[in-house]
Amino acid sequence: MTAYTATVTVRLKRGVLDPEAETTKRSLERLGFELSGLRSADRFEIDLEADSPAAAKETATEMTERLLANPTIHDYEVSVAAAGQS
Amino acid sequence: MTVAVVQFGGSNCDRDAVRALTHLGIDAERVWHEDGLPSETTGVILPGGFSYGDYLRAGAMAARSPIMNEIRSAADAGTPVLGVCNGAQIGCESGLTEGAFTTNERARFQCEPVHLRVERADTPWTAAYEAGDVIEVPIAHGEGRFEITDERYDRLEADDRILFRYCAPDGSVTEAANPNGSIGNVAGILGESDHVAVLMPHPERATLPDIGGTDGAGVLRAFA
Numbered sequence: 001m002t003a004y005t006a007t008v009t010v011r012l013k014r015g016v017l018d019p020e021a022e023t024t025k026r027s028l029e030r031l032g033f034e035l036s037g038l039r040s041a042d043r044f045e046i047d048l049e050a051d052s053p054a055a056a057k058e059t060a061t062e063m064t065e066r067l068l069a070n071p072t073i074h075d076y077e078v079s080v081a082a083a084g085q086s
Numbered sequence: 087m088t089v090a091v092v093q094f095g096g097s098n099c100d101r102d103a104v105r106a107l108t109h110l111g112i113d114a115e116r117v118w119h120e121d122g123l124p125s126e127t128t129g130v131i132l133p134g135g136f137s138y139g140d141y142l143r144a145g146a147m148a149a150r151s152p153i154m155n156e157i158r159s160a161a162d163a164g165t166p167v168l169g170v171c172n173g174a175q176i177g178c179e180s181g182l183t184e185g186a187f188t189t190n191e192r193a194r195f196q197c198e199p200v201h202l203r204v205e206r207a208d209t210p211w212t213a214a215y216e217a218g219d220v221i222e223v224p225i226a227h228g229e230g231r232f233e234i235t236d237e238r239y240d241r242l243e244a245d246d247r248i249l250f251r252y253c254a255p256d257g258s259v260t261e262a263a264n265p266n267g268s269i270g271n272v273a274g275i276l277g278e279s280d281h282v283a284v285l286m287p288h289p290e291r292a293t294l295p296d297i298g299g300t301d302g303a304g305v306l307r308a309f310a
Contacts, residue, residue: 016188016233019189019190067142067146067150070146070186072184072235073188073233
């Protein structure tokens with residue numbers, strides 16, 4: 001078993017309204033910044049032991065599908081690196 | 087013969103639900119989620135509140151607690167299950183009902199009376215009403231915007247799964263009457279079976295005459 005860190009990024013699907021991002025964008029504009037869009041995402045860093053990077057990714061993907069993301073509104077990405085290198 | 091009002095850490099409408107049901111002459115008790123459903127359970131309410139602090143997503147953690155498997159089995163066996171507010175979010179997160187309730191369009195917590203149009207009167211939850219009736223019930227949520235893919239929304243409509251829509255006092259379903267940006271002004275939906283339902287507004291807060299209207303009592307009478 002090797003120590004890995006899986007990085008999971010969960011974001012709203014394109015087309016799903018993101019009121020928090022809209023509010024953040026408006027606040028940046030109030031500060032005088034010019035921007036044409038803003039999207040936010042949640043990032044999870046999961047430390048876990050696995051036999052291989054592929055096994056670590058499989059476990060992290062299952063964690064994401066079962067809890068971290070809601071497939072109705074979210075897309076997600078999972079990447080894996082040796083622990084301490086992510 | 088008792089309705090189980092399931093408490094998670096952070097539930098806060100469980101007492102209101104028990105009191106409203108008791109007022110209607112329906113036996114009800116609060117049940118801590120770790121204790122499981124009592125064997126005499128004849129109905130289940132997932133009450134409002136902020137289970138697990140709304141961490142991750144509202145309802146996400148509670149939806150994956152072991153008691154939800156028991157509630158799913160009970161629902162499959164015909165036991166009526168109602169999710170209110172946070173309970174509605176839990177219902178969607180657990181797959182009892184389709185879609186998701188997420189951040190309000192205006193990104194703020196909204197606590198106000200709203201009007202609902204009864205879309206179907208032939209369900210246990212709406213037997214006290216006529217289709218097209220307008221009832222006034224309060225909402226209190228920051229994440230009540232109903233979200234679902236267009237394809238699945240069309241299927242919900244085709245399958246007649248929409249129970250309540252936000253409307254104007256005259257029953258017209260308008261954008262102005264939509265408090266949170268929900269697709270199709272959806273305030274409440276049915277699960278696969280008519281005896282499973284979730285809604286963001288609080289019928290238990292519109293049941294006791296001493297604290298306001300009683301328009302919500304009809305929903306809770308499903309448990310009688």
